[in-house]
Amino acid sequence: MEKELYLAAGCFWGAEHFLKQIEGVTFTEVGFANGNTPNPTYKEVYTDTTGYAETVHLRYDPLRVSLRFLLEMYFKAIDPTSLNQQGEDRGTRYRTGIYFTDSADEPLVRYIMSEEAKHYGLPLQVEVMPLANFYRAEDYHQDYLVNNPTGYCHLPVELFAYARNNRDTVTLEKCERYNLLLRQLSALAEGETDTIALMANTAAMLHDTFHFWWTGFYRVVGDELLLGPFQGPVACMHIAFGSGVCGTAWQQRHTLVVPDVEAFPGHIACSAASRSEIVVPVYDGDNVIAVLDIDSQHFATFDDCDRHFLEQLVVLLSPA
Numbered sequence: 001m002e003k004e005l006y007l008a009a010g011c012f013w014g015a016e017h018f019l020k021q022i023e024g025v026t027f028t029e030v031g032f033a034n035g036n037t038p039n040p041t042y043k044e045v046y047t048d049t050t051g052y053a054e055t056v057h058l059r060y061d062p063l064r065v066s067l068r069f070l071l072e073m074y075f076k077a078i079d080p081t082s083l084n085q086q087g088e089d090r091g092t093r094y095r096t097g098i099y100f101t102d103s104a105d106e107p108l109v110r111y112i113m114s115e116e117a118k119h120y121g122l123p124l125q126v127e128v129m130p131l132a133n134f135y136r137a138e139d140y141h142q143d144y145l146v147n148n149p150t151g152y153c154h155l156p157v158e159l160f161a162y163a164r165n166n167r168d169t170v171t172l173e174k175c176e177r178y179n180l181l182l183r184q185l186s187a188l189a190e191g192e193t194d195t196i197a198l199m200a201n202t203a204a205m206l207h208d209t210f211h212f213w214w215t216g217f218y219r220v221v222g223d224e225l226l227l228g229p230f231q232g233p234v235a236c237m238h239i240a241f242g243s244g245v246c247g248t249a250w251q252q253r254h255t256l257v258v259p260d261v262e263a264f265p266g267h268i269a270c271s272a273a274s275r276s277e278i279v280v281p282v283y284d285g286d287n288v289i290a291v292l293d294i295d296s297q298h299f300a301t302f303d304d305c306d307r308h309f310l311e312q313l314v315v316l317l318s319p320a
Helices: 012-019 042-046 067-076 103-117 157-165 169-189 195-210 244-252 304-315
Strands: 003-009 025-033 053-060 096-100 127-130 134-136 214-221 224-231 238-240 256-258 276-284 287-296
Touching (some): 012 053, 012 067, 103 256, 169 195, 195 214, 195 224, 195 287, 224 287
Parallel strands (some): 096 127
Antiparallel strands (some): 025 053, 214 224, 214 287, 256 276
């Protein structure tokens, strides 16, 4: 399982060297992103007339490092209030930007941006947008500081050691707990054919392991979702198709990760204490028969680690 991200952080020589030190980053390359000319060269981009930003394309394992951790590290390597300048490097090619290829990442990226902005008295100058295009830079720019250890870099050397020595222990520990839970539930589900009984124990095991605010299921009954087995406070009993996070996940037939429920269009406030949510459809063949709904009292609780393991977990609930 791998995901990708494109980060503009000033001169890409130092930015790549910094990002490649982070455990869980599996690939890096440098190039030019979100410009308006085909196949740009470094010399053309250097003129600041092509619209491109020097950018690091990275791939990462979300079961070892989360998007949130990567962006927290990214902000340590930039001045997010500086427009078109990092260190002594000036020009639009040195602007900062977060360019995503998975639209599901956008809500979390924007939430993290809003949290980061609280630390500054100035507006952030970091672009957040989908990746429009990316062209790999010439070979001599790749791994520049590996091949030229004394070469120019606008970042302090200490920052590279910081990246090497900091692991995303939150994600690593969470994924270990999910792995154990998945094995336990698999053993419990073996031979059991009653889906509601499995839902009840699944909700209890998840709730007991992670202490979420609300953990449970809504079952598809006719043209609505009806409350099923759950752990937590009193909840909404009926949810219409396409309504709220649960009804939308049913309608769109895929997992929804919501870092801030108040920002989700049409959110149904079953509990004012809920701050973030993940909803995973449960299938019987091609049909959605229920959704697993988990709420947290904290913002941005859920990520790709949760998505990965919960999608595996609900397979065990299929009547087949």
